[in-house]
Amino acid sequence: MSTLEIKDLHVSIETEQGEKEILKGVSLVIKTGETHAIMGPNGSGKSTLASTIAGHPRYTVTSGSITLDGEDVLEMSVDERARAGLFLAMQYPVEVPGVTMTNFLRTAKTAIDGEAPALRTWTKDVKAAMDQLRIDADFAQRNVNEGFSGGEKKRVEILQLELFKPKFAVLDETDSGLDVDALKVVSEGVNRAHATGNMGTLLITHYTRILRYIKPEFVHVFVDGKVVEQGGPELADRLEDEGYDRYVAGAGSAAEPAAV
Numbered sequence: 719m720s721t722l723e724i725k726d727l728h729v730s731i732e733t734e735q736g737e738k739e740i741l742k743g744v745s746l747v748i749k750t751g752e753t754h755a756i757m758g759p760n761g762s763g764k765s766t767l768a769s770t771i772a773g774h775p776r777y778t779v780t781s782g783s784i785t786l787d788g789e790d791v792l793e794m795s796v797d798e799r800a801r802a803g804l805f806l807a808m809q810y811p812v813e814v815p816g817v818t819m820t821n822f823l824r825t826a827k828t829a830i831d832g833e834a835p836a837l838r839t840w841t842k843d844v845k846a847a848m849d850q851l852r853i854d855a856d857f858a859q860r861n862v863n864e865g866f867s868g869g870e871k872k873r874v875e876i877l878q879l880e881l882f883k884p885k886f887a888v889l890d891e892t893d894s895g896l897d898v899d900a901l902k903v904v905s906e907g908v909n910r911a912h913a914t915g916n917m918g919t920l921l922i923t924h925y926t927r928i929l930r931y932i933k934p935e936f937v938h939v940f941v942d943g944k945v946v947e948q949g950g951p952e953l954a955d956r957l958e959d960e961g962y963d964r965y966v967a968g969a970g971s972a973a974e975p976a977a978v
């Protein structure tokens with residue numbers, strides 16, 4: 719079993735007005751086999767946490783730590799993080815012109831595993847995973863994400879997740895822009911990866927919609943760069959009913975004058 723541990727993480731970004739602290743002491747422990755959901759209102763820092771785990775250069779860790787089985791993730795390059803078993807599906811996947819999906823998948827798999835996958839089984843695995851995610855065979859020869867619809871990009875991300883077999887997956891707004899059928903197909907892909915028992919998932923979302931299909935054991939509510947409450951799946955249900963007002967200082971009182 720592996721453990722991803724985030725301890726008292728503080729993260730800032732450079733803005734034109736100077737340094738701005740976005741994460742203000744986040745602590746989380748995720749083990750393989752577990753699914754954790756991070757929920758919170760717009761701007762609470764959820765994507766910042768995902769980008770920091772991924773090693774995006776815009777975000778500066780001012781204190782705290784991220785470790786994977788005790789190894790310092792913050793010391794690792796982006797490539798090293800992938801090789802260590804971290805997978806990040808971003809809110810806005812990038813296009814890679816001139817690189818076909820087939821080449822990209824095989825090159826990335828080789829880089830992550832440190833050896834090329836055996837061609838015959840690999841081709842079969844890719845085809846089977848594409849079929850299950852209902853990705854048309856034509857996509858294999860298309861350039862990565864170029865001209866893909868929002869939903870197609872998300873399916874392709876989950877395709878990578880299934881083929882790369884990471885220890886930990888961070889899924890940022892994987893539900894955004896998906897119709898109900900696509901949401902089901904994508905969720906099933908995540909669940910298949912999960913069923914191996916060898917992956918831990920950190921699922922970042924605004925809505926409980928995806929949580930009908932992917933069941934988290936742990937739910938963390940994020941507000942203003944901090945975890946303000948933690949619980950089980952029942953917490954997600956409560957958020958669906960009540961929203962985030964109870965956590966946002968002054969949300970109720972601010973609304974009153976406007977309503978008068």
Ligand SMILES: Nc1ncnc2c1ncn2[C@@H]1O[C@H](COP(=O)(O)OP(=O)(O)OP(=O)(O)O)[C@@H](O)[C@H]1O
Binds near residue numbers: 732759760761
């Ligand atoms: N480059 C930047 N310059 C200025 N502010 C930034 C920058 N990047 C992030 N922020 C601010 O940091 C805060 C947290 O943003 P983040 O995207 O992490 O929130 P989020 O919880 O993922 O939001 P959403 O649910 O809307 O995607 C926001 O107030 C955002 O405006």
